[in-house]
Amino acid sequence: DLPLRSTAKMDFTWGVKGKDFVLLASDKQATHSIIVVKSDQDKMYQLNDHQVLAVTGEAGDTVQFAEYIHKNVQLYQIRNGIPLSPNAAANFIRGELARYLRSRTPYSVNCLLGGVDPQDGSAGAHLYYLDYLASLNEVPFAAHGYGAHFNLSILDRYYKPDLSVDDAKELLRKCLAELRKRFIIHLPTFSVRLVTKDGVQTIDWNAEMAA
């Protein structure tokens, strides 16, 4: 039986909710102990037109769980002709984590779900924090991994509700600068995605940093 401790914390995911969007970021490194196996791993999964799931945790569990969730969200949409709302998806994901938690094979996975409910207009942006013990909280901003310890106070200080996309990007810039300065693990590249009522957009963060 697996120990109920989140074994990996080197991964980093981050999310901020704005007025009518969610900005998500995650690092791109796949590491095994002291070796960086891959530097361009995408830790985000687009569940449907308006939702992105970012996962961190035990290698293998993360991909298995994320793909399982992705397929089930797609199945719901195909069967019923309507997509799952962010709230419904978050609760479904939490339910699965909870179910596996009290089994012999729990998933050691932490998630951030960012989504926009197109029916809800500007009230429709949602960010959910889920962890490997199957907790679920809707939050204005969040992060997972060791990196979270360096960022949450910055987010506390500078976050405002009703942020614009540019404000959110500036906030991300500040947070990543702090990691670069103080976190022992070097994280060179990041996946960044913006979720709005019009869909999911991948932001070229290297281009953003250079600008």
Added chain:
Amino acid sequence: MAARYDTRTTTFSPEGRLYQVEYAMEAISHAGTCLGILCNDGVILAAEKKVTSKLLEPLSSSEKIYKINENIACSVAGITADANILINDIRLRSQRFLFEYNESIPCEQLVQMICDFKQAYTQFGGLRPFGVSFLYAGWDSHFGLQLYQSDPSGNYGGWKAACIGANHQSAQSILKQEYKDDLSLDDGLSLAVKVLTKTMDSTSLSADKLEFATLTRDGGETKFTYLDNVRIDALIKVQQEKEEAEKKEKERKAKK
């Protein structure tokens, strides 16, 4: 001819019919009429009660119309005992959905679930089908107010106005003529009374023979209300007065 092919539900007849399913529908056509009307601001369910007696305890339960969850209600035509099993099952399923997704189940999905359940009894298990047809009135955030009908075969359809039970064919044809898109709830209630007066066996309608309920939206909440006897009697009275007036008008014109 049917004798060899109708005793077991799971066998087709040579003409490709499932006799047990048809017999179930026959049973329903003897049950109290149920009517459903979709209006622009609510859904109406109206039903004729078969069991009426002064000795019956009125408050303990409803015979025809049931609430399934906060957003969906249904009315029943057929074997009441069978209906109770299905309603209990569907109430459980809708709570399970709420538990899993933290959201109310969309109407059509609920109808599909119960239909899938009913269909199983037409294909395997060797058990007879449920002798119940339902009219479902519901609201969800995707398609707003909706009306559905399902039968023992497990088929269902979405309707603007529908009727099941005794005399449902004549009721359905009256509805076809009289129904207009964009009816208000009050118009719908009058239409329901009108149709019921024309199709019910009993010559004199009264509130204790009927069950009426409406499902409406008000301020972000779904309201499901049974109409009380006073209100139903008032509707009946208005309808009777209208018919009296129309009759007199006809006689007047005939004399000219």
